[in-house]
Amino acid sequence: MAFLGSSFANATREEREGLLSRIAHCLRPGEGFLVSADLDKDRETLETCYNDPPGHSAFADFRLNYLTRLNSRYGAGFVLDDFVPEAFYNEDTSTVEGHLRARAGRTVPVPGLGLTLHLARGRSVNVGYSAKFTEEQLAREVGAHGFGLRARWLDPEAQYGLFLFRRAPSAPVVGRA
Numbered sequence: 001m002a003f004l005g006s007s008f009a010n011a012t013r014e015e016r017e018g019l020l021s022r023i024a025h026c027l028r029p030g031e032g033f034l035v036s037a038d039l040d041k042d043r044e045t046l047e048t049c050y051n052d053p054p055g056h057s058a059f060a061d062f063r064l065n066y067l068t069r070l071n072s073r074y075g076a077g078f079v080l081d082d083f084v085p086e087a088f089y090n091e092d093t094s095t096v097e098g099h100l101r102a103r104a105g106r107t108v109p110v111p112g113l114g115l116t117l118h119l120a121r122g123r124s125v126n127v128g129y130s131a132k133f134t135e136e137q138l139a140r141e142v143g144a145h146g147f148g149l150r151a152r153w154l155d156p157e158a159q160y161g162l163f164l165f166r167r168a169p170s171a172p173v174v175g176r177a
Helices: 013-026 044-051 056-072 133-141
Strands: 034-037 085-092 095-103 108-110 115-119 126-132 147-154 162-166
Touching: 013 133, 034 085, 034 133, 044 085, 044 095, 056 085, 056 095, 056 126, 133 147
Parallel strands: none
Antiparallel strands: 034 162, 085 095, 095 126, 108 115, 147 162
16 A cells, blocks of 8 residues: 555644554555655744745645635635735644635635634634654554554655555554544
8 A cells, every 4th residue: 555645644643543543454464555754854944845935836826725625616705815825834743734814804604514714814724734754753653553664765865755664464453444
């Protein structure tokens, strides 16, 4: 089984625990789990990366797309220019959090979900996570579900990695499927 790109890291710790539990239930002893991971870096590096420089908008557009999808799928009334995309590194969770901060107070209907959102000026909405891992932390997190680290491949600067885990022969499965 493989999780490449950021899908594994875009889940909260609790969501990853549930996912790892389901993976452990699906894989037989000896079978592999391959996962890519963005390795932890200092706050300045991460926030510079996730907050677009002037004239560029890749991450900003990505975050604003959440509002576009809510508008098209659920009939929401978000005006994209009313929000400022921002990213913050949370050292406690080793996670970059993508936010949209309201430029002014807004009441936004979301009829398809039966909701009306009241956002105060300056209030931000978290629209995504990107977990960062140390090699040891990733090995512990995945290992807690009966997997052992068998191989790893890192880029030359050790910023990113690809990690191969194998399901242990008699490892107990943690959690529910």
